[in-house]
Amino acid sequence: xxxxxxxxxxxxxxxxxSSGAAARRALLESRCxxxxxxxxxxxxxxxxxRGAQTGEAAPARQGGSAGASSAALGGAGDARGERAARxxxxxxxxxxxxxxxxxxxxxxxxxxxxxxxxxxxxxxxxEPSCLGPSLLGLDQLERxxxxxxxxxxxxRRLAAERDEHERSAHELLRLMxxxxxxxxxxxxxxxxxxxxxxxxxxxxxxxxxxxxxxxxWQLKLSSGCPLPMGSSPRGxxxxxx
Amino acid sequence: MxxxxxxxxxxxxxxxxxxxxxxxxxxxxxxxxxxxxxxxxVRRPESxxxxxxxxxxxxxxxxxxxxxxxxxxxxxxxxVPAAYRVFFRQIGLDPDVVRTxxxxxxxxxxxxxxxxxxxxxxxxxxxxxxxxxxxxWALATETVDGPLGIxxxxxxERLGRSEDAPALPAGxxxxxxxxTPLAVLFGELAPGHRPLAGTRELTLFAIxxxxxxxxxxxxxxxxxxxxxxxx
Numbered sequence: 001x002x003x004x005x006x007x008x009x010x011x012x013x014x015x016x017x018s019s020g021a022a023a024r025r026a027l028l029e030s031r032c033x034x035x036x037x038x039x040x041x042x043x044x045x046x047x048x049x050r051g052a053q054t055g056e057a058a059p060a061r062q063g064g065s066a067g068a069s070s071a072a073l074g075g076a077g078d079a080r081g082e083r084a085a086r087x088x089x090x091x092x093x094x095x096x097x098x099x100x101x102x103x104x105x106x107x108x109x110x111x112x113x114x115x116x117x118x119x120x121x122x123x124x125x126x127e128p129s130c131l132g133p134s135l136l137g138l139d140q141l142e143r144x145x146x147x148x149x150x151x152x153x154x155x156r157r158l159a160a161e162r163d164e165h166e167r168s169a170h171e172l173l174r175l176m177x178x179x180x181x182x183x184x185x186x187x188x189x190x191x192x193x194x195x196x197x198x199x200x201x202x203x204x205x206x207x208x209x210x211x212x213x214x215x216x217w218q219l220k221l222s223s224g225c226p227l228p229m230g231s232s233p234r235g236x237x238x239x240x241x
Numbered sequence: 242m243x244x245x246x247x248x249x250x251x252x253x254x255x256x257x258x259x260x261x262x263x264x265x266x267x268x269x270x271x272x273x274x275x276x277x278x279x280x281x282x283v284r285r286p287e288s289x290x291x292x293x294x295x296x297x298x299x300x301x302x303x304x305x306x307x308x309x310x311x312x313x314x315x316x317x318x319x320x321v322p323a324a325y326r327v328f329f330r331q332i333g334l335d336p337d338v339v340r341t342x343x344x345x346x347x348x349x350x351x352x353x354x355x356x357x358x359x360x361x362x363x364x365x366x367x368x369x370x371x372x373x374x375x376x377x378w379a380l381a382t383e384t385v386d387g388p389l390g391i392x393x394x395x396x397x398e399r400l401g402r403s404e405d406a407p408a409l410p411a412g413x414x415x416x417x418x419x420x421t422p423l424a425v426l427f428g429e430l431a432p433g434h435r436p437l438a439g440t441r442e443l444t445l446f447a448i449x450x451x452x453x454x455x456x457x458x459x460x461x462x463x464x465x466x467x468x469x470x471x472x
């Protein structure tokens with residue numbers, strides 16, 4: 001076993017043998033701890049601020065009489081500050097990911113579930129998945145956060161465009177209902193209204209040619225999606241046994 | 242070969258779920274990450290890698306009918322799958338590229354029209370995943386040396402103890418026993434440590450991340466135990 005792996009294990013914590021009530025209690029405690037939302041706390045921010053101050057003060061201290069001990073303290077403070085910064089960034093990444101998921105889940109299929117090829121990662125260097133699962137450093141977490149923020153901004157723009165498109169489609173439908181004669185042969189798919197299915201609102205002449213000549217127009221909603229294989233039952237999970 | 246992390250007695254995993262160890266750096270950075278493992282004595286007569294029996298097949302059939310397209314899209318907002326998505330981001334994986342286990346299962350369901358029956362062990366783990374949202378992996382107990390835990394791989398380490406074990410880059414998060422990485426976290430298992438057709442003793446492990454109640458991970462392990470231990 002390599003020395004570095006052994007060194008990593010030296011600091012490993014061992015869980016108590018989970019027999020009986022003690023183990024149950026341990027699992028319960030860990031459960032309770034995990035119900036808390038990960039977010040940047042005031043103490044995190046204080047540590048960050050302190051870390052930043054330590055970082056600024058460190059060069060001034062280096063020539064002093066207590067230089068070595070101060071540098072050691074500064075190093076410890078820096079490490080603590082960096083850890084707090086990473087925790088903050090991880091919390092930000094979590095929030096951004098949840099917001100992204102919410103937009104995609106609410107707007108699918110009008111907003112794609114994943115970024116278009118080449119778009120998702122254009123903001124920041126290496127594709128994160130190339131790194132594999134690892135403990136990310138400050139710069140990697142920052143890149144991930146920035147990439148997610150960029151993607152979220154893009155999705156919000158798409159969502160706003162989609163909202164505007166649907167709003168104008170609803171307005172058009174309202175007018176088509178009021179004055180069908182002004183919108184002869186106009187077709188408005190229900191998907192433009194943000195509804196599922198294959199229906200289409202269509203302004204058509206009443207009684208065919210007679211209506212066309214007489215100017216009798218009406219708004220009709222077509223029936224749903226055509227069945228791809230006729231009306232016979234299709235093979236699906238129910239057909240296996 | 243070392244017997245595991247310092248102070249860890251070498252013993253076979255019991256049927257009760259047991260919290261695994263975390264290396265110090267992992268615990269400091271990801272304090273809510275947990276590995277739970279347990280041992281299973283397989284009592285089913287069927288081969289683990291053979292076709293799954295009728296009861297497992299029926300369960301998959303039921304799950305296929307319950308799991309539909311709307312859920313496949315909305316699953317990323319459910320608390321447990323969302324927690325895994327967030328965790329993937331935090332460890333450098335893009336869940337839209339390397340999918341979380343439950344999302345990968347949902348994708349397969351949509352592409353193939355159902356959860357098609359495959360091998361017994363694979364299907365039992367899939368059922369636990371679909372029921373709880375928690376991924377479970379299985380190792381052959383005879384190839385595991387000491388309790389399982391999570392750490393970063395070191396320079397020059399390999400994934401598993403077999404001769405054809407692939408090299409691991411340094412810093413990769415792995416599930417390891419006392420001496421060797423046995424699986425990449427949320428990734429592939431080491432060759433030579435996977436259960437074979439006739440393996441009768443398994444070590445199951447589940448990974449719970451921040452925001453996932455430990456009870457869910459216990460439930461996932463229990464579901465697998467129950468399915469494999471019944472004769």
